[in-house]
Amino acid sequence: DTAVSQTPKYLVTQMGNDKSIKCEQNLGHDTMYWYKQDSKKFLKIMFSYNNKELIINETVPNRFSPKSPDKAHLNLHINSLELGDSAVYFCASSQDRAGATETQYFGPGTRLLVL
Amino acid sequence: GENVEQHPSTLSVQEGDSAVIKCTYSDSASNYFPWYKQELGKRPQLIIDIRSNVGEKKDQRIAVTLNKTAKHFSLHITETQPEDSAVYFCAPNTGTASKLTFGTGTRLQVTL
Numbered sequence: 001d002t003a004v005s006q007t008p009k010y011l012v013t014q015m016g017n018d019k020s021i022k023c024e025q026n027l028g029h030d031t032m033y034w035y036k037q038d039s040k041k042f043l044k045i046m047f048s049y050n051n052k053e054l055i056i057n058e059t060v061p062n063r064f065s066p067k068s069p070d071k072a073h074l075n076l077h078i079n080s081l082e083l084g085d086s087a088v089y090f091c092a093s094s095q096d097r098a099g100a101t102e103t104q105y106f107g108p109g110t111r112l113l114v115l
Numbered sequence: 116g117e118n119v120e121q122h123p124s125t126l127s128v129q130e131g132d133s134a135v136i137k138c139t140y141s142d143s144a145s146n147y148f149p150w151y152k153q154e155l156g157k158r159p160q161l162i163i164d165i166r167s168n169v170g171e172k173k174d175q176r177i178a179v180t181l182n183k184t185a186k187h188f189s190l191h192i193t194e195t196q197p198e199d200s201a202v203y204f205c206a207p208n209t210g211t212a213s214k215l216t217f218g219t220g221t222r223l224q225v226t227l
Contacts, residue, residue: 035217041202043159043217056214090158099212101147101166106158 003027006091006107013081014115021076021110023091031055032074033092033104034066043090049074050097081114088112117142117209121218128195129226136221138205139187145207148181148188149215154201162203163190195225 004025013019025032033056034046047066048056054066063079074091091107094100118141128134138148149164165172165179165188172179176195181188188207192199202222206215 041153041220043204043220045214045216048214056210100208100215101212103149103161103164104215106160108158 004091004093004105004107006089006110008110009108011110011112012115013113015081015083017081018077018079019081019112020078021089021091021112023074023076023107025072025091025093025105025107027093027095027105029093029095029105030071031094031096032068032071033094034074034076035090035092035106037088037090037109039087047074047076081112083114086112086114117216119205119207119209119216119218121203121205121221123221124219125222125224127224127226130195130197132195134190134192134195134199134223134225136190136203136205136223137187138189138207138218140205140207140209140216141186142207142209142216143186144211145186145209146212147208148179149206150177150179150190151204151206151217152201153204153220159204192223195223197225197227199223200225 031050037043049068052068065077088109092104094102094104096102146167151159152162153159178191202220205218209216
């Protein structure tokens with residue numbers, strides 16, 4: 001009965017590799033997000049999708065590509081991983097249909113370490 | 116602009132004392148003001164939020180006050196307990212209210 005789930009929980013990989021993180025929510029929400037939390041705990045939005053449509057794309061390298069096959073899933077694919085990509089990546093969802101004015105429910109996070 | 120700052124960055128209080136964390140923002144279009152709590156190694160979770168038509172909201176030991184004119188809102192925790200130890204983030208909506216912009220975080224330590 002987990003509301004927002006992510007896989008994998010931990011990801012250790014070499015520079016230059018390509019990896020994906022998957023996210024699923026069973027809350028029936030329309031909007032899903034990807035956030036990056038760095039080692040200093042700063043939490044920054046990367047992408048936002050509303051009903052499978054990309055609505056926010058922050059200044060993120062195009063090595064990062066989100067994909068939403070349906071409104072319950074938002075995956076993140078990262079090409080050519082770099083050391084600076086090491087962080088915790090959180091998926092989140094909310095009932096928002098226009099604008100950010102509702103509670104965001106976060107997944108457990110994926111801890112990515114690039115060696 | 117989307118500058119969101121929190122003060123202090125760290126706060127240590129004794130159990131039973133009160134804690135106050137202030138968040139300042141720059142986007143005049145912001146109309147939703149939540150606070151999230153993140154325990155060590157865990158996900159951020161909403162603890163309280165307020166909308167721009169309200170000046171104060173309280174939920175048991177926590178409260179949030181909003182001063183929209185001065186563009187700041189504050190989290191108040193009374194009778195602090197060790198389980199209140201965590202990092203707290205304010206996250207006003209910004210960018211014509213299209214997204215949440217998280218503040219820099221405040222690490223609260225409640226000592227016995």
